Amino acid sequence: MRLINLALLYWLSMLAFANAQALQTFQNALFNIEIVVTQGDQTGSSQVESKQNGVLNWFFGIQDAKNLNSVNVNQTGAFDDTRIVQQGTNNVAVNLQNSRQISGSSAPAIPVPLPNYNRGPVYIAEQTNQGYLSYFSSGEISIVTLTTPGLTAIGSFGRSH
Amino acid sequence: MTSRVAIHSVSIALLALMSAQPAMAEFAMLVASAESSSVDAKAADTSAASKEASADPAAPAAPQCVLNGVSVGFFAIGETGFCGTVHGQVMEFLGKDFATSDVGFVTQRLPSLRSAPGGLTLETAAPILFYYNKDVSYQTFGLYPGTDSMVNFLTFRETDLGTLSTFVNARLVGRLERDSYGQYFSFSQIDGSAWMGAADQAWVQLAGLRVGIQPSLFGFSRVGYAVTPGYSSILTTPAISYTQRFDHIMGSPYSASLSISAEDPSRREYADGMLARYASPRAPDVVGQTRVGMPGILIHFSGVLHQIRDESADLCCNAPIVSTHGWAASVGGEVRWKWSQLIGDLGGDFYGKVMVSAAGGQGALGYLGIPFMGLDYVASSTGVIQRSPGESLIVSYEHLWMPTLKSSLTFSWFQTYLQSAPETILPWAPPLGFETSVRGSRLQASLETMPAPGLTLGLESAYTWSDANGQYNNLPAAPVVVGFPNLVAYIKKAF
Numbered sequence: 271m272r273l274i275n276l277a278l279l280y281w282l283s284m285l286a287f288a289n290a291q292a293l294q295t296f297q298n299a300l301f302n303i304e305i306v307v308t309q310g311d312q313t314g315s316s317q318v319e320s321k322q323n324g325v326l327n328w329f330f331g332i333q334d335a336k337n338l339n340s341v342n343v344n345q346t347g348a349f350d351d352t353r354i355v356q357q358g359t360n361n362v363a364v365n366l367q368n369s370r371q372i373s374g375s376s377a378p379a380i381p382v383p384l385p386n387y388n389r390g391p392v393y394i395a396e397q398t399n400q401g402y403l404s405y406f407s408s409g410e411i412s413i414v415t416l417t418t419p420g421l422t423a424i425g426s427f428g429r430s431h
Numbered sequence: 432m433t434s435r436v437a438i439h440s441v442s443i444a445l446l447a448l449m450s451a452q453p454a455m456a457e458f459a460m461l462v463a464s465a466e467s468s469s470v471d472a473k474a475a476d477t478s479a480a481s482k483e484a485s486a487d488p489a490a491p492a493a494p495q496c497v498l499n500g501v502s503v504g505f506f507a508i509g510e511t512g513f514c515g516t517v518h519g520q521v522m523e524f525l526g527k528d529f530a531t532s533d534v535g536f537v538t539q540r541l542p543s544l545r546s547a548p549g550g551l552t553l554e555t556a557a558p559i560l561f562y563y564n565k566d567v568s569y570q571t572f573g574l575y576p577g578t579d580s581m582v583n584f585l586t587f588r589e590t591d592l593g594t595l596s597t598f599v600n601a602r603l604v605g606r607l608e609r610d611s612y613g614q615y616f617s618f619s620q621i622d623g624s625a626w627m628g629a630a631d632q633a634w635v636q637l638a639g640l641r642v643g644i645q646p647s648l649f650g651f652s653r654v655g656y657a658v659t660p661g662y663s664s665i666l667t668t669p670a671i672s673y674t675q676r677f678d679h680i681m682g683s684p685y686s687a688s689l690s691i692s693a694e695d696p697s698r699r700e701y702a703d704g705m706l707a708r709y710a711s712p713r714a715p716d717v718v719g720q721t722r723v724g725m726p727g728i729l730i731h732f733s734g735v736l737h738q739i740r741d742e743s744a745d746l747c748c749n750a751p752i753v754s755t756h757g758w759a760a761s762v763g764g765e766v767r768w769k770w771s772q773l774i775g776d777l778g779g780d781f782y783g784k785v786m787v788s789a790a791g792g793q794g795a796l797g798y799l800g801i802p803f804m805g806l807d808y809v810a811s812s813t814g815v816i817q818r819s820p821g822e823s824l825i826v827s828y829e830h831l832w833m834p835t836l837k838s839s840l841t842f843s844w845f846q847t848y849l850q851s852a853p854e855t856i857l858p859w860a861p862p863l864g865f866e867t868s869v870r871g872s873r874l875q876a877s878l879e880t881m882p883a884p885g886l887t888l889g890l891e892s893a894y895t896w897s898d899a900n901g902q903y904n905n906l907p908a909a910p911v912v913v914g915f916p917n918l919v920a921y922i923k924k925a926f
Binding site for chain 2: 303305307330391392393411424426429431
């Protein structure tokens with residue numbers, strides 16, 4: 271019994287830690303793509319929370335942190351797809367899909383919230399403790415990437431001033 | 432008589448070289464040739480005087496440096512038989528860029544899960560281009576002083592094989608720039624070298640063969656008649672060129688030239704290193720040019736074949752290095768006139784000139800004279816090259832109100848189009864690709880006065896428009912539209 275309590279305490283503490291340190295992203299376009307390939311932070315933990323609100327939502331994640339890999343993907347769309355690979359000591363994965371399934375279901379369609387089509391292009395990038403995070407949103411598409419240094423390939427160009 | 436015409440042509444061309452506008456030099460050469468009939472007539476009158484000068488023991492030791500009995504600024508270089516001249520120009524300017532935002536571009540190769548013989552593999556593969564409204568206010572805060580100054584040295588002499596000439600132009604171009612760390616004075620550099628950046632021209636020419644750093648044959652006139660660049664290409668680059676001239680074709684006032692060159696392609700690269708990265712070695716760019724001149728008129732045609740040899744797909748994804756070619760072509764013309772010859776007395780003593788230049792191509796955006804708002808190509812992870820098409824246009828008019836006062840109006844425009852071959856990110860999902868178009872235009876107005884010989888004061892204003900638009904997997908993205916004015920005041924002193 272004591273062993274179970276210790277395990278539960280450990281698990282709750284890990285979840286609390288995950289909630290405190292999770293990297294959160296929110297996408298609200300017609301087509302949302304998020305790609306996560308990370309080895310976690312310096313403590314060996316990777317925590318990601320993703321919300322995708324559109325018609326077509328893709329989440330593709332590979333977490334390879336040695337201590338904790340936690341991912342929470344909440345998708346609201348007509349065609350949702352989540353693929354997660356976790357390699358570590360403790361792995362937690364939650365995937366909520368509020369839409370009808372892509373195939374094999376005759377369930378009635380759930381109304382899809384309209385994305386904001388008038389949103390101008392936004393590009394934000396920063397170096398987080400879990401890797402390089404870039405967030406791009408323009409019109410009907412949104413692309414988010416979180417990548418480790420070995421899989422981060424970025425360039426830029428433009429007019430000089 | 433031939434040498435006199437040559438000297439006359441060179442002297443006019445030199446004046447154009449002072450202003451670093453090779454098109455002007457060619458204009459002067461061709462027009463001088465077209466007008467050489469009158470020069471010949473004058474030369475006939477002065478040939479006797481020239482002989483008298485030669486017979487005079489007190490005459491200069493190098494009579495070839497005297498044109499029509501009058502020195503035109505050339506001096507004899509010892510007993511070498513060479514004539515030479517040194518000229519230069521100092522231009523200082525003060526500008527204000529009012530842009531607070533501009534179109535920014537970020538490129539990325541997205542991590543992709545691929546099916547491989549041994550199972551799934553993960554690599555940075557799929558090319559993607561993001562465009563957005565970029566804050567540049569930290570770069571444009573305050574005024575920016577700068578300089579564009581040069582000194583040049585020309586020598587020439589006649590030989591049995593034709594005129595042998597050398598030309599060196601050292602040019603210092605720099606201005607105050609700002610970034611997120613502060614401000615600094617930046618000089619033009621080539622491969623990280625300010626010395627190379629200052630070597631604007633350095634060539635040797637025998638008859639029509641020219642070797643060294645020289646103006647590219649592709650360009651016609653970069654800036655129109657404004658002091659800051661419009662969207663047209665002019666560039667100096669290491670090259671070997673040959674020009675064959677045809678003067679007074681069939682007794683007409685028409686003259687023409689045919690030129691071909693092998694040029695260093697590295698100064699024309701529009702690559703970001705991520706979606707487009709040139710591999711070495713590459714073949715030189717092959718440039719051809721035809722110009723036709725008659726009194727007051729110059730017409731220009733040029734074209735280039737530009738090798739694309741990409742290594743970005745090799746570096747990211749072990750794809751083979753792929754080679755293909757881009758191309759570009761240009762047509763331009765310049766006409767000068769005296770207004771009174773067109774509209775009578777209403778024209779007064781005003782003079783006008785207009786130049787038009789258009790260029791287009793695919794996979795060679797560096798030849799269009801446009802801002803760095805496009806890539807020559809986009810390479811897929813498998814090495815498929817998507818060459819980017821683009822076009823540019825410039826129209827410029829200069830009005831000479833009086834010998835010491837002139838103004839100009841210039842309009843420039845360009846567009847480019849970039850796209851990727853759609854690529855798989857997840858084996859079970861549709862491939863992802865992008866298409867992006869970029870357009871820009873610029874209107875410039877300038878006023879220039881010469882209060883004293885060789886001293887010029889000028890003011891130029893400009894307004895720039897740009898927009899980017901595109902789609903991803905046929906889903907429309909939102910456009911970015913920007914516009915901003917610019918002001919430049921300058922002072923030039925020629926010597």
